[in-house]
Amino acid sequence: MPKPRTVRTALPVVLALTAALATGCGDDSGGNKEADLTAQQLKWKDCPAPSAAQGGGEAPTPLPGGTEWQCTTMKAPLDWDEPDGDTIGLELVRAKASGKDRIGSLIFNFGGPGGSGVTTLPAFGEDYAKLRTRYDLVSFDPRGVGRSEPVICLDDVQLDAYHQEDATPDDAEEEQTLLDGVEEFNQACDERSGKILPHLATTDAAKDMDLMRQVLGDDRLYYFGISYGTELGGVYAHLFPDKVGRAVFDAVVDPTENPEQGSLGQAAGFQLALENYAKDCTSKVEDCPVGDTPAEVQARIAKLLKDLDEKPIPGLGQRELTQSAATSGIVQTLYSKDFWEYLTEGLQQAYDGDGRILLTLADAMSGRNPDGTYRNIQAANVAINCADEKPRYTVDDIKEKLPQFRKASPLFGDSLAWGMAGCKGWAVDGAADHPDVSAPDSAPIVVIGNTGDPATPYEGARKMVESLGEGVGIEVTYKGEGHGAYDSGNACVRDAVDGYLLDGKEPRTRTVCS
Secondary structure, three states: OOOOOOOEEOHHHHHHHHHHOOOOOOOOOOOOHHHHHHOOOOOOEEOOOOOHHHOOOOOOOOOOOOOOOEEEEEEEEOOOOOOOOOEEEEEEEEEOOOOOOOOEEEEEEOEEOOOOHHHHHHHOHHHHOOHHHOEEEEEEOOOOEOOEOOOOOOOHHHHHHHHHOOOOOOOHHHHHHHHHHHHHHHHHHHHHHOOOHHHOOHHHHHHHHHHHHHHOOOOOEEEEEEOHHHHHHHHHHHHOHHHEEEEEEEOOOOOOOOHHHHHHHHHHHHHHHHHHHHHHHHHOOOOOOOOOOHHHHHHHHHHHHHHHHHOOEEEEOOEEEOHHHHHHHHHHHOOOHHHHHHHHHHHHHHHOOOOHHHHHHHHHHHOEOOOOOEOOHHHHHHHHHHHHEOOOOOHHHHHHHHHHHHHHOOOOHHHHHHHHHHHOOOOOOOOEOOOOOOOOOOOOEEEEEEEEOOOOOOHHHHHHHHHHOOOOEEEEEEEEEOOOOHHHOOHHHHHHHHHHHHHOOOOOOOEEEO
16 A cells, blocks of 8 residues: 655665564643753663564664663653643663763664664664764654654554555556545544644654754764655754754755655666666576566566456465565565565565565565564654655546656556555645755765665755755765665775764765775
């Protein structure tokens, strides 16, 4: 079923795939609560096992050397327009700096929107060992996510049924079924999470981060934003330009695009990634088991999806592999070149009538945990996107744009176009056509674009640099595959990021890494 966009996230998607193969509103009153909140003392303790909304599993294990992950809850206003009113709890995680020459706290947002930073940072903490020499590593569940007043819509059984439905209608009856499903989902969000829905815009999360900066004791914000985290960082820089310390944006969202343009860009991005996968598979010495030429690989996938639209195949338990689930599973593997082997295995299996691997991949994409519960990543993703994005698209709007989407991607165009219906009937008006990230008085921000990024196409990095303002964005290009650059392990990218965050050494603008 449709979402406003494919989830724009890097590491939480990796975390979900690896796993697969609530704090309430307060009723305090009196006093200057906003001032009180900046002076609150955080009570750090050992992290508990993640909740189902965060993804489930075991409590995080210590880092090499024995450093424990600690968690806490920070109070923030429910409504930033009424800072003395009710509060919510925001869940934080940290690992203390390993060196003595500490700069402060480096706050991470890994994207989504809707990804749990409290589970993602510990899962990949070793990747940031060098940065931990001078920073406490900190992340958080943004409002509406995980343990931070999570948005809850459908229950687990309903979500299983929701994800089995057809997200690319072929006739009027299927169109109505899709729209009815969207409205049922959105109505459930309002009924179960109505109090938080008006307060989930990215501007709210940016204000939360500034409160976090103060509570953590830093004069400036030190920040590493990935995917949607770059949009959040850009909005923060716009609202608090004089508070930006050293910041890095990786896998950059184009801040100039409206939802339609963003979805169209993703269609082209995932199509490019699929074409690169097909070229890679067929260029190896051994035979490519899913096609002899790149064109044949794509043609066989197109035929599989068409066949699944007419007749799903067995998947996991009682759940079948549908066309929509297979599309999600394929998209999941295109976030990282490391996943391409799973795509090959999943396609081979599906061609033999077995949908288990592709359905497992689709589960990772939708946030389904191995025990059948769901993370709240999709509910939060819809809620935050619909709070941010003003346009509401009708069936006529979508049909008018379908030819453009199909041209951008014969395989993914339909699903991304129909995904624009995801905010139909949403209880809260969207804020704007696109975010405002202009921050001409900000400190420099390193902005990294990946030429093979499917979810946040490369062109977005240049647009972010231009939108931040002259002299703010420092553009770095990574010629690679997948979503994001730093966690590719590329030495050139790592040197640029580590040099800036640790020592304040600005990389040469328009540095190219390959």
